[in-house]
Amino acid sequence: MKITRPTLIIDEVKARKNIAFMADKAKKYNLLFRPHFKTHQSATVARWFREMGVNHIAVSSLAMAHYFYQHGWDDIHIAFPYNLLEHQKLNELATHIKLTVSIESQQALTHLKSHMKTPIHYMIKTDVGYGRTGIDASNWESILSLADQRNSICQFSGLMAHAGHTYDAHGTDEIEKAHKTSLQKLELLVNRFIDPPFVSYGDTPSCSVSENFNLISEFRCGNFVYYDLTQVAVGSxxxxxxxxxxACPIVAEHYDRNEVVIYGGAVHFSKDFVMSPHKHFGQIVTFNQNGWAVLEGVYLNKISQEHGIIHLPKNVDKNQFSLGHIIGILPVHSCLTSDLMMGQETLSGHPIDKMMRI
Structure with a gap:
């Protein structure tokens, strides 16, 4: 590896398998597959999806939508609440592609209708238990009202939901329980419509493990392309x-306290952590000809801005942790790590084209 500073390494074979798994599952249940591209934010990885037959995508910002438009994508859902302040750029982009925005209030829809000059689609953000944003699914009067306000410019395209509370699960049974209650809330809402609406649904835990997708029209998950230690802990x-x-260089040795320091900290990984088997910020791996191998019991124990501290168990071969050696760390949250890292490449050394951070 010709690496001199923190670099995110993508195992293309694994990523393609993950894409194929989710694409096949969507096909199995006759669902539209609209993967969320906020995890990889990469034109290179997007091509792997395209090769699997994907033509519809979701993103988390107008800037991201514009990036993927520039790389040939023409059916994009901005799966983030409509930002009133970006209506001019939204109008401009909508002249080139089929663009869908996310609405979660009357004020937002009123603004959209009064400021859009180009046809645009909107979906109603529905809260099915996560509590982050969206209209509570039980508030069917407000949701039906928003759905009925379509016109020749602003066209209602359905409901969208994200069961993000599945990330609090500990194992597949808890994922299924959260998923089931989310579907029950959606069912009560959908039954209020004269004509059943299109329903876009997306969280990686549910989409990965469940086999029940009644009422769902579309998969909109994203993290699955890379997965991460959070998904392992959850059971996805x-x-x-x-x-x-x-991939991070080792820059200091402190064997007197069984620690080494890497060039890799919060500005590379974020400060997300998992508690399995104890609090840590990443699982240590060693790179080999086939990719990497997990070093059991070795973790990224502490991080500051650029520093990362690895505690070495007594039975670990310290020769693997000498100055200048490149060590690998599986991230806790691959979405944040990928967002933070401009330096990315595949195991074979091919560069990954990624959206510039804003």
């Missing part, structure tokens, strides 16, 4: 399915 995947690892 195995460690072997994680398709990204951060």
């Amino acid at each position: 995947c195995t460690v072997d399915q994680i398709a990204v690892a951060m």
